[in-house]
Amino acid sequence: MPHAELKYSVDIRLDSAAILAQIEAIILRHDDGAGACKGRAYPTGAYHHSHVTVSVSLLVKPHRDASFSNALLAELEQKISAMIPTPCEFSFGLQYSSPFYVTRRHTP
Numbered sequence: 001m002p003h004a005e006l007k008y009s010v011d012i013r014l015d016s017a018a019i020l021a022q023i024e025a026i027i028l029r030h031d032d033g034a035g036a037c038k039g040r041a042y043p044t045g046a047y048h049h050s051h052v053t054v055s056v057s058l059l060v061k062p063h064r065d066a067s068f069s070n071a072l073l074a075e076l077e078q079k080i081s082a083m084i085p086t087p088c089e090f091s092f093g094l095q096y097s098s099p100f101y102v103t104r105r106h107t108p
Helices: 016-030 066-081
Strands: 003-009 038-044 051-059 089-097
Touching (some): 003 016, 016 038, 051 066, 066 089
Parallel strands (some): 051 089
Antiparallel strands (some): 003 051
């Protein structure tokens, strides 16, 4: 189950829900078994220079090699950049969680 975090300065009017949905759709196009992408958006009013930072985390899997990662990163960067309406600093990171990471549904 991938994770996506979107952090941005509030002077940039983003449709964060649409961006997070787009991230999930792109991941599923590249890996239809990835499952839902848990996403969070963090707009901030305290910033220095307008910016958008996107982080996507996936679990390590044998098929998620360098070729997969480069293709996924390229499409994510291109599509998400197209959804940012104003000039700003932009950072995008694709990370893989360590083997010592647990993700599951919690039901009390």
